[in-house]
Amino acid sequence: MNELLMRNTFYFLNNPFSYRSKPRSKGITVANDRWLSLADVKSAIEVSGDIIDHVKCTDHVGILWRLPETYIKRKNVLWNSAGISTLPGGIPFQVAAVHNEIPKYINRISELGFKGVEISEDMIDSLPEGFRSSSISQACELGLQVFTELGKKFPDAPLDAGEAIERAKKDIEAGCYKIVIEKTDIAVIHEQKADTLHRIVESIGLDYIIFEIGPGSDIFELARWLITEFGSEVNLENLNAGDAPLIEAMRYGLARAVEYNYFKRFKNHS
Secondary structure, eight states: OOOHHHHHOOOOOHHHHHHTOOOSSSSOOEEEESOOOHHHHHHHHHHHHOOOEEEEEEOIIIIIIIHHHHHHHHHHHHHHTTEEEEEEEEEHHHOOOOOOOHHHHHHHHTTOSSSSSEEEEEEEEETTTHHHHHHHHHHTTTTOOEEEEESSSSSSSSOOOHHHHHHHHHHHHOOSSSSEEEEHHHHHHHHHHSHHHHHHHHHOOOOGGEEOOOSSSHHHHHHHHHHHHOOOOOOEEEEGGGGHHHHHHHTOOSSSTTTGGGGGGTTTTO
C-alpha cells in the first residue's frame, strides 16, 4: 500500500507508544459487546478496531436463548475478521455449570465461532476440585483462548491474595490465556487501599492479569488508578466499545482523567 496512505496525520510528532501494534501480549483492551447490532459492530471496528484486542459478548440471555445461532455467527465473523477475537461473558458458562453441561457448552462455543471462553465462578459455588482445570484443558484442545476469573460479584470478604495466587497458578498450569480479576473486588481493594493486586501481580506477572474496570460509574476512576499503579500496558476489561478510544488516550496520558500526564516528561524542557 502507498506509504502516504498508511502514514499518521502528524507523523512528525514522536509517538511514544508507536509499538502498540497488534497482536499484543500486554496493554490489552477487552471491550464489551453489550447488545450491539451488526451495524454497531461495523462502526466500532471502524473507529476502534486497532485498539480493541478482544470483545466479550455480555448479552447473556441473547447468547443463551434469544438470538439465533446464525446471527451470533455473523457477529463473530465481523469481529474476528477485524482481528478482534470474541468470547461470551462468564454467566453463560455458569448457567452450563449448574446444568452439568460444561463440556457441551465449551464445544458449542467453538461451533458458534467464538475464539475464547470465560471460565468463572463469581455467581456460583466453586467447581469441584480438578473440574476447573479439566474445563480449561478441554477448551485449549479446541483452540479456544481461556479467560479464567478470580473473585465474586458480591463478595462476602475481600479477595485473599494468597488464595488468588494459588488459584491463578493452577489455571496457568492448566493452560489458561489470561486471568481476570472481578471488578467488584478491585473496587473494594481500591477503596481500602490494600496491596492485594500488587501481591498478585508480583507473584503471577502483569502480562497474565486482566483487570475489570466495569460496569459502573467508576470505570474511568479505576482505569486511572490501575494505569497509575501498573503502567500504561496494564490489561483492562469490561468497558463499552465506544469508550475504548478514551481508555487508549488515558494510556497515552492525553486525557483529563489522567490529568494529561503526557506533559510531565516535558516539564522544565527547554
